[in-house]
Amino acid sequence: MEQESLAFSSHSGASTSTATVDLEQEDLAAMENDSSPELGGDDDGVQRAAELLPMPPRQSSRYKGVVPQPNGRWGAQIYERHARVWLGTFADEEAAARAYDVAALRFRGREAVTNRAVAEGASTGELAFLVAHSKAEIVDMLRKHTYDDELQQGLRRGARAQPTPPWARELLFEKAVTPSDVGKLNRLVVPKQQAEKHFPFPLRRSTDEATGKGVLLNFEDGDGKVWRFRYSYWNSSQSYVLTKGWSRFVREKGLRPGDTVAFSRSVCGTDKHLLIDCKKMHRNMPEPGAIAAARVVKLFGVDIAGEKRPPQR
């Protein structure tokens, strides 16, 4: 259901057939459809009648990628590798221009020349949405005039249905956890530079710490589950830390020294909440205690480990 096929016109088309090619993820199939241009007196000169009827000269559009249609409507098109990609027809010029802009952003990236002011034609969220879809999908949305809906729905997904899609996340930083980060200290040391750069409040080193509370921050994990940690600054060690709630996270995720925790931020228009994910260094390696537990179960045929075994993932 991911693959759409769009028709493209062959540039040096000697063949009279319309080439249909699949737009995959990123690439438009290259068609080297070359042959000698048809020569020879193909047709006579039967082309006079039309000239006499002064069709109101179709005025060209002031927008890039927009072309007038005979019926007064507007078409949008963009070129890719010598081939035209038709983006559909629209009632008004602006809608067509908008379609071109969207396509240009998807095909040529952030720096693409568009019709809208260079400043803000696309939010970070929209850019992410675009990149998360194939060119064919975007073109299809444009032609069906469903782009705006899909975009909104896509951005919703991040704020509503729990798991924020990968494309709606912006990585802030990662840290390989140390033994003490996953030990009994119930705290994660957040690299100072990263903390000051990415985490909410410029946590006052005396104020907030003096009161000893810091701030509570919510983090969504890969499964959409929300974790709440206390984030504060410890004067004693001159470091930023995540404390309350951290040990439970470590336990539930089975974090071990050397594993990595990644912090990112939702890129959706509104609430740019924080996200946390962990990358286990050795995927299939059972936890230290797991082996013993498994043996016990096997030996005695009793699920004595059932209660104690922490949930995986």
Next chain:
DNA sequence: ATTTGTGTTGAG
């Protein structure tokens, strides 16, 4: 009967 969008050309 209309509309879409492809074939095609020539300018930049």
Next chain:
DNA sequence: TCAACACAAATG
């Protein structure tokens, strides 16, 4: 690359 123009293919 890009749009103008003509008109065949696609649609209702």
